[in-house]
Amino acid sequence: MPFANNNGVRIYYEIEGQGPPLVLAHGMGGGGDLNAWRRTGYTDALKDEFQLILFDFRGYGRSDKPNDVSAFGSDPVDDVVAVLDSVGIAKAHYFGYSMGASAGFRQAISHADRFQSFILGGMTPGPWPEEMVKAVNISNELVKLRRTDPEAYFVQMERLLGHPLTAQERSEYLARDTEASATAPSPHIDESALTDQVLAGISVPCLLYCGDLDLFHNGAQESVQHMPRAVFISMHGFNHITAFFRSDVVVPFVKQFLTVVGNM
Numbered sequence: 001m002p003f004a005n006n007n008g009v010r011i012y013y014e015i016e017g018q019g020p021p022l023v024l025a026h027g028m029g030g031g032g033d034l035n036a037w038r039r040t041g042y043t044d045a046l047k048d049e050f051q052l053i054l055f056d057f058r059g060y061g062r063s064d065k066p067n068d069v070s071a072f073g074s075d076p077v078d079d080v081v082a083v084l085d086s087v088g089i090a091k092a093h094y095f096g097y098s099m100g101a102s103a104g105f106r107q108a109i110s111h112a113d114r115f116q117s118f119i120l121g122g123m124t125p126g127p128w129p130e131e132m133v134k135a136v137n138i139s140n141e142l143v144k145l146r147r148t149d150p151e152a153y154f155v156q157m158e159r160l161l162g163h164p165l166t167a168q169e170r171s172e173y174l175a176r177d178t179e180a181s182a183t184a185p186s187p188h189i190d191e192s193a194l195t196d197q198v199l200a201g202i203s204v205p206c207l208l209y210c211g212d213l214d215l216f217h218n219g220a221q222e223s224v225q226h227m228p229r230a231v232f233i234s235m236h237g238f239n240h241i242t243a244f245f246r247s248d249v250v251v252p253f254v255k256q257f258l259t260v261v262g263n264m
Contacts, residue, residue, distance in 0.1 A: 005082065012061060017046065020262065021050070022053065026054075026057065026100050028099050077106045090114070098121070116262075117205045199226040202228070208232045210235065214239050
């Protein structure tokens with residue numbers, strides 16, 4: 001299996017499709033690994049036009065799962081670059097959702113020379129709303145519930161996702177490393193908000209989008225006012241979860257953006 005190595009932490013990745021390279025950076029939800037993009041239809045919709053670089057963040061999927069919170073500090077931002085180096089790609093487009101978008105904002109600051117554009121969904125570079133912090137804390141409690149009472153966990157997950165879990169989804173959720181999953185999200189909450197001045201220094205073309213029912217919506221929308229080459233799309237009637245699951249709505253404007261950027 002292909003792994004990139006970032007200072008001793010192995011990052012699992014897969015390559016699919018042909019065309020300009022496009023990194024897909026997953027969130028905590030939707031399964032919390034690179035297969036979230038497959039389950040929700042993104043890979044099938046994009047692989048005929050782009051070389052997709054899918055990877056598991058450390059603490060997720062088949063990547064290493066350090067249980068020490070300090071292992072999720074600044075190095076995870078470099079995990080994506082380690083994957084690009086392993087594949088031999090000098091520059092790529094970046095598409096991240098939620099946690100993947102949070103990492104993308106950091107990439108746009110620290111590794112802008114490695115990316116042609118950024119698509120950042122369901123996330124704000126500003127401070128997290130208190131309600132969302134509470135929601136992630138609830139998610140951490142669900143991780144613990146998965147370990148102690150799987151059936152109760154499945155009931156709660158089906159309520160949050162709005163659909164019954166398939167047998168495969170149940171198996172995949174149970175297979176996830178409980179301790180690492182509980183540890184991994186914390187730094188994404190604790191990261192310092194990016195200032196307007198820092199946002200003004202992001203010169204790479206960026207597309208930000210968010211459901212208007214998502215608690216991150218206002219912060220994401222406001223942030224583009226400070227980014228010189230950014231646009232924002234508001235998805236009416238969608239929340240943080242449903243905005244990701246509707247690839248049929250998202251992919252068309254993603255492709256349109258990448259076509260425009262590709263012609264610059």
